Structures are given as C-alpha cells and as structure tokens.
Amino acid sequence: MTQLRVLIVDDEPLARARLDRQLAVIDSCVVVGEAANTEAALMQVQNLDPDLVLLDIEMPGSSGLELAQQLSARDCPPAVIFCTAHDEFALPAFATSAVGYLLKPINLEQLRQAVAKVQRLSKPQQRRLEEQESEKSHGRSRIKAVSRRGVELLEVDTIRCLIADSKYVVAHHLSGETILDESLKELESEFGERFVRVHRGALVAVDFIIGLRRDGGNYRVELDGVPEAPLVSRRMLPSVKALITEIC
Structure with missing residues (x-):
C-alpha cells in the first residue's frame, strides 16, 4: 500500500510531537514535514506536495480555516483533517472540504479511522477522474x-x-x-x-x-x-x- 505523505501544522510543539508519535504507528502514513503557522505550512505544501495535512485551527497569524480554503482551491489539493481543541468550528471546517475533524487530545484510534477515510476517498485517482468526467x-x-x-x-x-x-x-x-x-x-x-x-x-x-x-x-x-x-x-x-x- 502506498503511504500517505503527511504534513503536521500546529503552533504547539508538544501537539506536533504527539501527532508525529501517533502517525509513526500507522503504517499507511509517513510524516514529511511540520509547520508552526499557516504561512510556513503553505510553503511546505508547495515544496513537499503532501497527500494529507493535519491542521490546527487557532494559530498566530492566519487561521487553519483560511489555510484550508486556500488549499481547497488548488488543482490537486491535499486532504485535510482538522486537529483542534475547539468544537465550535466543525461546520465552517467541513465547508472547506475537510475529510475529518478531531478534538484534542487526539485519540489514536480516531486518527487511524480518519486516515483510513482519506485513503478511501483519495485512493484511485483514475476513478476520481472518471467520476469528474461523468459529473460534467x-x-x-x-x-x-x-x-x-x-x-x-x-x-x-x-x-x-x-x-x-x-x-x-x-x-x-x-x-x-x-x-x-x-x-x-x-x-x-x-x-x-x-x-x-x-x-x-x-x-x-x-x-x-x-x-x-x-x-x-x-x-x-x-x-x-x-x-x-x-x-x-x-x-x-x-x-x-x-x-x-x-x-x-
């Protein structure tokens, strides 16, 4: 199985470290980078082309919601799973086409399920292309x-x-x-x-x-x-x- 290339975006070093440890035990994932704010994250996305972004919402500068909106406008955007301490942003988060919304402290099994959903949704790119043609x-x-x-x-x-x-x-x-x-x-x-x-x-x-x-x-x-x-x-x-x- 092809591994998902994951970028972790969170302004808290301990939160990034926790996600990194959890992803280390999920065979289908490999962490390719980290970022502490949305500006750095956008550069990482451009340079690393991750398949999945684990994204906090409230950070210094632009919010995770703003970054997710920018990512969703890309031709081939990465999947986004929000990892946040706040439950009140769920609806606006999913409006950005996020795949998941997890509340801190992140539970490993919930993270595993969210990652599995990303794989199911993004798995065969060819099938998605065929669906897009049909949708037209x-x-x-x-x-x-x-x-x-x-x-x-x-x-x-x-x-x-x-x-x-x-x-x-x-x-x-x-x-x-x-x-x-x-x-x-x-x-x-x-x-x-x-x-x-x-x-x-x-x-x-x-x-x-x-x-x-x-x-x-x-x-x-x-x-x-x-x-x-x-x-x-x-x-x-x-x-x-x-x-x-x-x-x-």
Missing part, C-alpha cells in the same frame, strides 16, 4: 455532506427530497436526514433533471413521487421511502399535478 454530463453521483461523524459522501440516488432550512439544505434520504452545505438553487441547477421544485424551499426526486395528499387547504407530495412530505406551493401546484399525472 450527468451531475455527481455523491454529494459531500456533514454529520456528527464528520464528512460523508451521500449517494444522490438515496435522496428523496431537499428542504431549505436557514443557511443549509437538509437532504431527506433512506437512512435519515443530513445537512448539505450547498444552496437549493445550486442543487437544482445541477440535478434539475432528477429533482423538481415543488416549493421555493423544496425539491423532490421525480422518480420517487408516489402522489399528492390534501393537508387542510394545502397539498403535500408523498415520497417513497421517507416520511417527509414536502408542501407544494399554490404557484407550483398546477405543474406538480401535471407531472404526477404523467408519471403515476
């Missing part, structure tokens, strides 16, 4: 999502509806509910052939519509596999009825 014409088959377990890849085929909720979108799928850090407009633009808008705050999967049901003076769309029945707006109701007549 058909849209993604999986969407990156945030949960208490960290970042996950949610299969689009399992999603039955997408509901706007404050700043986020909640995907209702066969295994429950998951927060997506993408707008409903962006999702509709990409998946417009598979999801139809029934309300300004709701998209439903066309292939899994069962029918309409009355709810007082309103209508709701019933979907196969999930209890959620999104409300249909009065403006959208005629087109939704026509669609259901066509497919049901």
Whole structure:
C-alpha cells in the first residue's frame, strides 16, 4: 500500500510531537514535514506536495480555516483533517472540504479511522477522474455532506427530497436526514433533471413521487421511502399535478 505523505501544522510543539508519535504507528502514513503557522505550512505544501495535512485551527497569524480554503482551491489539493481543541468550528471546517475533524487530545484510534477515510476517498485517482468526467454530463453521483461523524459522501440516488432550512439544505434520504452545505438553487441547477421544485424551499426526486395528499387547504407530495412530505406551493401546484399525472 502506498503511504500517505503527511504534513503536521500546529503552533504547539508538544501537539506536533504527539501527532508525529501517533502517525509513526500507522503504517499507511509517513510524516514529511511540520509547520508552526499557516504561512510556513503553505510553503511546505508547495515544496513537499503532501497527500494529507493535519491542521490546527487557532494559530498566530492566519487561521487553519483560511489555510484550508486556500488549499481547497488548488488543482490537486491535499486532504485535510482538522486537529483542534475547539468544537465550535466543525461546520465552517467541513465547508472547506475537510475529510475529518478531531478534538484534542487526539485519540489514536480516531486518527487511524480518519486516515483510513482519506485513503478511501483519495485512493484511485483514475476513478476520481472518471467520476469528474461523468459529473460534467450527468451531475455527481455523491454529494459531500456533514454529520456528527464528520464528512460523508451521500449517494444522490438515496435522496428523496431537499428542504431549505436557514443557511443549509437538509437532504431527506433512506437512512435519515443530513445537512448539505450547498444552496437549493445550486442543487437544482445541477440535478434539475432528477429533482423538481415543488416549493421555493423544496425539491423532490421525480422518480420517487408516489402522489399528492390534501393537508387542510394545502397539498403535500408523498415520497417513497421517507416520511417527509414536502408542501407544494399554490404557484407550483398546477405543474406538480401535471407531472404526477404523467408519471403515476
């Protein structure tokens, strides 16, 4: 198995030393460098081209979140696992496409699992290239999502509806509910052939519509596999009825 080249970024020498010791017992990793701040880390990334960056968030100068955003904009960015003492940055951290979010003191087994996730996500680069080509014409088959377990890849085929909720979108799928850090407009633009808008705050999967049901003076769309029945707006109701007549 090819080893992951790891860069450790933390302003605390003891924290860097602890991570270095833990990585030494994970066969799939080799530490190629360390940095005490984001400026030095960026230079190390450019010089060493690591596969994985273990990144603290609060450091002198620019934060780890700012560095992660810069890294995610690169053509071939390294994977990022945040290692921090603060739990309040989880959502903005995953918005940078981080693979993991670990709280200090870092547990070896949790670190091992996060590293394994990096390997699964980055393993065959050729497959990723093939997926990217497919996405250009058909849209993604999986969407990156945030949960208490960290970042996950949610299969689009399992999603039955997408509901706007404050700043986020909640995907209702066969295994429950998951927060997506993408707008409903962006999702509709990409998946417009598979999801139809029934309300300004709701998209439903066309292939899994069962029918309409009355709810007082309103209508709701019933979907196969999930209890959620999104409300249909009065403006959208005629087109939704026509669609259901066509497919049901």
